[in-house]
Amino acid sequence: MMNLKEKADTFSWVGLEVDKLTMELEPFQREEILLPTEPGGWWHQYVCPQHHTELIFDAMECNAVVFACPKGCKLEGEPYRGAWLVYRHQAMARYALHAAAVFAADGEDFYSGLAQKILVGYAEQFPLYPVHPDAQPWMLSGRAFHQALTEAIWSTTLIRAYLLLVDHGVTFAEEEELKLQVFFTMLEESMEQYRHILIYEKKNAESNYTAWLNASLACIYAAKGTTEKLASLLEGEGGFYHHLSIGVKPDGFEFEGSTYYHIFVLRAYLIAAEMAGRFGVDLYEAKGDQGQSIRGMFQLLVEISGDNGELPAVHDGPYARVPFAREIAEVFEIGSAVYTELNLQPILANAYRYLYGEGERTGLEAVLYGVGESRELQSTYTVRDSVLLPDSGFAVLRHPGNPLSVLADFGEHGGSHGHFDKLHITIMHRWGEVAPELGMVPYGSILRKEWYSETTSHNTVTIGGRSQAPHTGSCRQFRKEGNATYLWIRSDGAYEGAILDRHLVLADGWLLDWFHVEQVMERDQEVDLWFHPTGHLRLPADPHRVQTASPTFLGLEAGYGSVEILSVMKNETDCMLNTEWNIRYREVGTDREYEVSTSTLLAPGSIMHEIRTPGIAEDPSRLLRGIMLRHIGPSVDFITVYREGHEPAVLKLVSQAGELPRIQIATTGQRIDYCLDPKAGLIQEESRNTEE
Ligand SMILES: [Zn+2]
Ligand SMILES: [Zn+2]
Numbered sequence: 001m002m003n004l005k006e007k008a009d010t011f012s013w014v015g016l017e018v019d020k021l022t023m024e025l026e027p028f029q030r031e032e033i034l035l036p037t038e039p040g041g042w043w044h045q046y047v048c049p050q051h052h053t054e055l056i057f058d059a060m061e062c063n064a065v066v067f068a069c070p071k072g073c074k075l076e077g078e079p080y081r082g083a084w085l086v087y088r089h090q091a092m093a094r095y096a097l098h099a100a101a102v103f104a105a106d107g108e109d110f111y112s113g114l115a116q117k118i119l120v121g122y123a124e125q126f127p128l129y130p131v132h133p134d135a136q137p138w139m140l141s142g143r144a145f146h147q148a149l150t151e152a153i154w155s156t157t158l159i160r161a162y163l164l165l166v167d168h169g170v171t172f173a174e175e176e177e178l179k180l181q182v183f184f185t186m187l188e189e190s191m192e193q194y195r196h197i198l199i200y201e202k203k204n205a206e207s208n209y210t211a212w213l214n215a216s217l218a219c220i221y222a223a224k225g226t227t228e229k230l231a232s233l234l235e236g237e238g239g240f241y242h243h244l245s246i247g248v249k250p251d252g253f254e255f256e257g258s259t260y261y262h263i264f265v266l267r268a269y270l271i272a273a274e275m276a277g278r279f280g281v282d283l284y285e286a287k288g289d290q291g292q293s294i295r296g297m298f299q300l301l302v303e304i305s306g307d308n309g310e311l312p313a314v315h316d317g318p319y320a321r322v323p324f325a326r327e328i329a330e331v332f333e334i335g336s337a338v339y340t341e342l343n344l345q346p347i348l349a350n351a352y353r354y355l356y357g358e359g360e361r362t363g364l365e366a367v368l369y370g371v372g373e374s375r376e377l378q379s380t381y382t383v384r385d386s387v388l389l390p391d392s393g394f395a396v397l398r399h400p401g402n403p404l405s406v407l408a409d410f411g412e413h414g415g416s417h418g419h420f421d422k423l424h425i426t427i428m429h430r431w432g433e434v435a436p437e438l439g440m441v442p443y444g445s446i447l448r449k450e451w452y453s454e455t456t457s458h459n460t461v462t463i464g465g466r467s468q469a470p471h472t473g474s475c476r477q478f479r480k481e482g483n484a485t486y487l488w489i490r491s492d493g494a495y496e497g498a499i500l501d502r503h504l505v506l507a508d509g510w511l512l513d514w515f516h517v518e519q520v521m522e523r524d525q526e527v528d529l530w531f532h533p534t535g536h537l538r539l540p541a542d543p544h545r546v547q548t549a550s551p552t553f554l555g556l557e558a559g560y561g562s563v564e565i566l567s568v569m570k571n572e573t574d575c576m577l578n579t580e581w582n583i584r585y586r587e588v589g590t591d592r593e594y595e596v597s598t599s600t601l602l603a604p605g606s607i608m609h610e611i612r613t614p615g616i617a618e619d620p621s622r623l624l625r626g627i628m629l630r631h632i633g634p635s636v637d638f639i640t641v642y643r644e645g646h647e648p649a650v651l652k653l654v655s656q657a658g659e660l661p662r663i664q665i666a667t668t669g670q671r672i673d674y675c676l677d678p679k680a681g682l683i684q685e686e687s688r689n690t691e692e
Contacts (some may be wrong), residue, residue, distance in 0.1 A: 003168065004104035004367070005612065013375035017367050018105040019309050025099060027060060028114055028338050031501045034062045035121045039129045040089045040145040041082020043442035048073050052445045052620040054321060055080065059091040071621060079444065079487075086145055090119055090323075093157035098364055100164040115161050120176045121184035122158060140194045140209070140692050143186075148194040151443070152216035155187050156271050159219035163278075181224065188220045199238035206246040208239045208254070209262050209318050211268035218275035228277050231507045233272070240272055245288035251366065252292065253301035253392035257414040259315020260324065261303070267331050268298050274334075274580055298342055303387045304396060304407060306428040307380050309346030312407055312437050313427070314394070316417035316453075318513075319439025319617040325354045333361075333369035349377040353589060380430070386485040386506070388478045395478060397485045397506035403430040404511050404596070406504060410473035410489040422469040422491040423502045424458040425513070427533075427642065431587040434642075435533045439617035447562070451614050456530055456559030461500055461517060464525035467558040468494035476501075477681055483508055488681050497521025503682045505674075509667040510649045514676050515638040523634035531640075532613065534625040535585035539610060542579070545569035551612065566625070567610040569602075576653045577602040579669045581627075596650035599637040601663070606631040637676065641665055 008014045046055045048069035055067045055075065067080040103111035116314045122144075129143045142151035162180070164643055172180060183394045195213040214233050221229050234240045247265060254262035273283035275295070288295050305311050311328075328351040336344045349359030356362040360557045361375035388395045393411015407426040412418070427434040440452050449455050455467040462468070472494030479486045484507040491500040496603040498521070503514040517527045520574040539545065551564035573579040582597045602608055609628040614620040629638055647667075654673065655662035661676045664687065 001457045003169070004101060004164075005107065006474070007371075008105040010477065011373060013361060014105070014367055014370070017362060018102060021098060021364060021367060022102050022106070023109075024113065025095075025102060025114065028099075029110070030097075031062075033114070033117050033121060035092055035118070036063075036085050036088055037125065038082075038085055039143065040150065041079055042088040042146045042444070043083050043150070043565055044341055045079035046087065047442040047445045047447070048075070048085035052447045052614070053618075055084075057084065057087045057091075059087075061097075067636055070619075082146070089144060090150075090154055090157070092122075092167035092543055093154050093161070094364075096142075096161035097157050097368075099159040100168075101368055103170070103363060104164055104168045112165055112168075115169070116164075116172060116176070117361060119158060119162055120172070120179060123176075123179040124185060125181050133347070140197060141504060143190060147518075148190065149212055150211075151187075151213040152191060152194075153218045155191075156212075156219045159184075159223050160271075163219075174598050184220050184223050186216065186222070191217050191622065194290060195238065202254065205238040205242065206255060208256070208265050208268075209248070210243050211247065211265045211272075213242065214238070214240060215268040215271040215275075216679040217676045218272040222275040222278050226422060227279055230276065230281065234281070234283075240269070240276075240283060241286060241288065244269070244292050245290065247290040248288060248297060249389075249391035250290040250292060250393060251389040251391040251418060252296035252354065253389060253394070254297070254550060255392075255412075255415070256315060256417040257394070257409070257411055258315035258317050258417045259313055259390050261312050261315075261417055262297065262301070263324075266294065266328055269297075269507045270334050270562070271333060276349075295339050297687060298332075298339060298344060300389070301342065301347060302342065302381075303384075303389070304394065305347075305350075305381070306405065306433070306614055307384075307403075307430040308432060309348070309379065309381070310349030310428070310433065311347065311350075311459055312426045312428075313389045313439035313617070314407075314409060314437050314644040315419055315421075316440045316441075319436075320354055321618065322355060324352045327361075328370055329363070329365035330623055331354065333365055337369065337371040343378070343381070344449045345378040346381050347614070349379040352377070354381075357412075357589065366374060376632070384478055388475065388487075390475065391503075393473065395487050395489070395664050397511075399483070399485065399506050399508060401483070401508040402511070403594070404428070404434065404506070404642060406506060406511055408487060408489055408502070408504060410475060411489065412472045413470035418470060419453045420455045420470065420475045421460060422468055422471065422494055422517075422535055423500055425502075425504070425510070426458040426459070429585065429594050429596065430519070430643065432593060433534055433689075434583070434585070434596050435531060436616065438532065438615075441617045441620060443622075447614060447620055448591075451559050451562045451618055451620075454559030456528075457532065457533050458615070460502075460529070461494075461515060461516070462558065463495045463498055463519070463559060464493070464522070464532070465558060467556050477549075486682060495519075501678065503676075506674070507606060509643060509670055510665060511642040512665065512677055512682075513638075513640045513642065516636070516640075516676070518635045518678070519635075524632055527631050527633075527636050529629040529638045530626070531628070532624055533583045533596070534616060534624060535583040535608075536628075537625045539567070539586065540580060542569060544572070545608075545610075554609075561655070562614050563610040563628070565609050570604040571604055571606050571608075574604050576604070578651060579608060580648045582648070592642070594645050597643050597646060599643075599648045599651035600629070601637075601651060601653060602629070603631055603636055605633065605639075606636070639663060639676075660692060
């Protein structure tokens with residue numbers, strides 16, 4: 001592999017990016033480097049208590065005392081200062097790596113000096129930090145941070161900077177090298193101790209923490225050149241191979257079913273692999289007991305991403321944030337270099353687009369890990385098939401002729417990072433989101449528990465005004481046939497005595513969503529189906545729809561307290577009522593618009609609520625308008641057809657009373673009848689090409 005100097009000389013884009021990185025370090029020509037003498041707190045508390053948005057962080061500010069929310073609030077004191085210190089320590093570690101990269105590429109001593117000052121500064125400072133007294137009780141407490149986990153992550157950045165310098169011929173003065181070795185040894189002792197507690201005392205070897213303690217220790221051993229200890233990180237309980245076997249499902253998903261923690265663990269694995277590589281051990285091709293592999297973890301992300309490379313924020317994890325996008329860029333640059341047969345470019349391009357506005361290789365991650373003649377990246381996936389992930393419990397339905405795709409969640413709850421979200425669907429358009437998973441706010445926000453983990457914030461069903469119980473659903477059928485994919489998923493553990501069945505068909509011209517609920521015990525509870533699109537919702541003028549005088553609430557518990565009712569329409573007739581509505585979107589970063597039109601069959605007595613709720617987790621205060629359908633009674637069918645464009649599909653009930661329900665869906669040129677049999681599933685009865 002080329003070193004950075006050779007890369008900068010060979011690829012013109014790398015040289016240009018190094019110039020930009022050099023410019024960014026300009027302020028350090030004049031300013032002294034000030035490392036905070038206080039340890040960091042918990043970053044999740046860096047969130048506005050009023051707007052629930054992450055507070056603004058300026059990496060160049062040395063000693064912040066006022067913390068601003070993007071909406072204008074000004075906060076002071078704890079816990080914001082402690083949280084800010086985490087960002088500051090992480091930023092200084094990143095500057096060390098940044099300066100080391102500039103030095104490695106252009107050889108100017110000022111930059112190696114800058115990186116050295118940060119490294120030696122932390123080596124001097126580290127023994128002075130107390131073992132953190134303010135850590136939350138469930139945390140393994142660290143020294144430079146509340147959490148040992150944060151310390152592990154921070155240490156890998158510093159040591160990568162150290163190794164980059166050493167690899168490019170930098171030597172430290174004897175006294176400084178000694179301080180660094182003391183620092184590494186202290187880190188080593190703490191990390192080994194945390195690892196012991198986590199694996200043997202807490203018996204939590206599968207935790208995402210373990211992967212990070214392994215990564216940190218691999219870095220430390222590489223920095224100290226202690227080959228003999230590496231083996232202890234690979235073999236045995238909680239070792240690399242064991243963690244891959246228990247922390248990742250056979251279908252490739254990290255066991256918590258969270259996109260964020262999946263990438264978190266993947267990044268730790270890649271750091272461990274980089275360090276093991278220095279000792280001549282190849283972990284890139286390592287396999288778990290059931291075939292789990294790093295390659296498989298990349299493949300999984302490709303499977304669940306949207307056509308534009310956007311990753312759904314399933315289970316805990318931010319909707320989008322700068323540090324996460326950098327992590328994605330790093331992981332996918334390394335992945336693209338190692339697993340050349342995988343197409344990882346659209347996800348990579350999407351991360352760069354979020355960070356820099358353009359979907360091409362830019363910035364520190366690109367310089368450090370990017371390989372290739374060109375900075376340009378393919379920005380969309382073309383043809384990908386529908387896929388079932390049987391172990392983690394997700395399915396993605398795709399169709400080459402349909403710009404819409406859908407991801408359904410029926411798997412395990414996901415431990416402490418799960419949401420009460422079984423049978424949730426995320427709908428995507430080729431150009432962006434339609435009804436996504438809303439993501440998670442920083443954990444310090446009360447909305448974590450009061451909205452984002454509750455069932456009501458997901459596109460699924462609640463019964464009796466309560467959230468679902470943590471449980472695992474099942475897949476009854478997954479069939480790719482002709483030119484459609486059919487998925488039938490079930491949940492019978494969400495509410496005692498209730499069975500929830502969701503049937504999805506993705507065909508050429510539409511997405512059919514039939515949600516059938518049976519209550520066998522308490523038979524007259526409210527069944528609510530939630531739908532949270534992010535676009536501009538337009539409901540037709542309808543004399544039966546009544547605006548509520550002032551926004552009202554349907555309850556306080558289980559997220560209902562975050563939902564305002566804007567208008568209400570009840571089906572007072574004794575037949576199914578067809579209602580159509582439309583949502584308009586604009587593709588992020590362009591003027592391109594897209595639309596989704598829907599037709600819903602509202603059962604007699606059912607009520608359609610127009611709702612207003614907190615927005616996606618990146619900015620909860622940007623409220624969303626959505627739909628909640630309510631039915632009271634022992635059994636209900638919610639039937640909706642989504643279609644790309646301005647014209648909804650024609651949806652009607654064609655069966656007589658007393659028969660199994662049959663519906664007909666018609667669009668230009670096509671007409672299909674389906675029988676909705678709760679026992680046998682969805683049966684396609686007749687398909688007619690109506691084109692003249
Ligand atoms: Zn605020
Ligand atoms: Zn969720």
